[in-house]
Amino acid sequence: MLKPENPRQLSLRKMRGDDLPAVLKLEASAFSDPWPPEAFSDDIIETAWLLLRDEQIIGYTFAIMVMDECSLINVAIAPSEQQQGYGLFMMRELIFRLYTEQKIRHYYLDVRSSNVAAQRLYSKLGFKQLGIRKSYYHKPPEDAIVMGLILPPLNQEARRIDG
Ligand SMILES: CC(C)(COP(=O)(O)OP(=O)(O)OC[C@H]1O[C@@H](n2cnc3c(N)ncnc32)[C@H](O)[C@@H]1OP(=O)(O)O)[C@@H](O)C(=O)NCCC(=O)NCCS
Structure with missing residues (x-):
């Protein structure tokens, strides 16, 4: 597998407790129905990954692991930074790491x-x-589309994660 390109020196790291104010701000700006601060428990913060550019948090997502499966929740890039390739970079980099380091x-x-x-x-x-969950969302009410990605068993041969 080839490493995702990183021409702009972006970095991905796990969230810490002191990142919470910046993440809450991003959450509130990116979603019509943001999670309230109390939803950000220590357990959920444990699962969060941040995308940084020049030490500034510009994106984040939760990667919740159950056995060898990962649920990706609240994928968000700050509105002022959208449509510049950051979302694609963040998700590629995260999946690359989970696949190569944890074989997810x-x-x-x-x-x-x-x-x-x-x-x-x-x-x-x-x-x-993969399917549809009827009336899954609120504010506004809407169906969810369920999507999935299954990667091949990892071996030493180089592979890309870009379908
Ligand atoms: C969805 C989101 C994470 C995308 O992040 P982003 O950094 O803007 O996306 P990228 O610039 O990396 O774009 C990657 C691809 O996504 C698609 N895309 C991104 N924004 C798009 C838009 N406004 N319209 C159409 N396609 C778009 C394109 O296919 C794009 O590839 P391309 O530029 O080669 O055409 C971002 O828009 C966001 O945070 N939205 C608000 C929160 C949200 O809806 N999260 C998803 C919850 S499931």
Whole structure:
């Protein structure tokens, strides 16, 4: 597998407790129905990954692991930084790490049926539509599209994660 390109010196790291104010701000600016601060428990913070540019948090997501599966939740890039390739970079880099370091092969996520931008991003990563959860979201009420990505067993041969 080839490492994702990183021409802009971006970095990905796990979230710490003192990142919470910046992440809450990003969450509130990126989603119509953001999670309230109390939803960010220590357990959930443990699962969060941040995308940084010049030490500034510009994106984040939760990667919740169950056995050899990963659920990706709250994928977000700061509104002022969207459509510059950061979302694609963050997700590629994260999946690359989980795949190569933890051998995680199965990835799942839910996305609003109207969220074409996110669906395109996930398709570019190789995610396929698996099904629909009726009326899954609130504010506004909407169906969720369930998408999944299953990577081949890891061997020493180089592979890309871009479908
Ligand atoms: C969805 C989101 C994470 C994408 O991040 P981003 O950094 O803007 O995306 P990128 O610039 O890396 O774009 C990657 C691909 O996604 C698609 N895409 C991204 N924004 C798009 C838009 N506004 N319209 C259509 N396609 C879009 C394109 O296919 C793009 O590839 P391309 O530029 O080669 O065409 C970002 O828009 C976001 O945070 N939105 C608000 C929160 C959200 O909806 N999260 C998803 C929850 S499931």
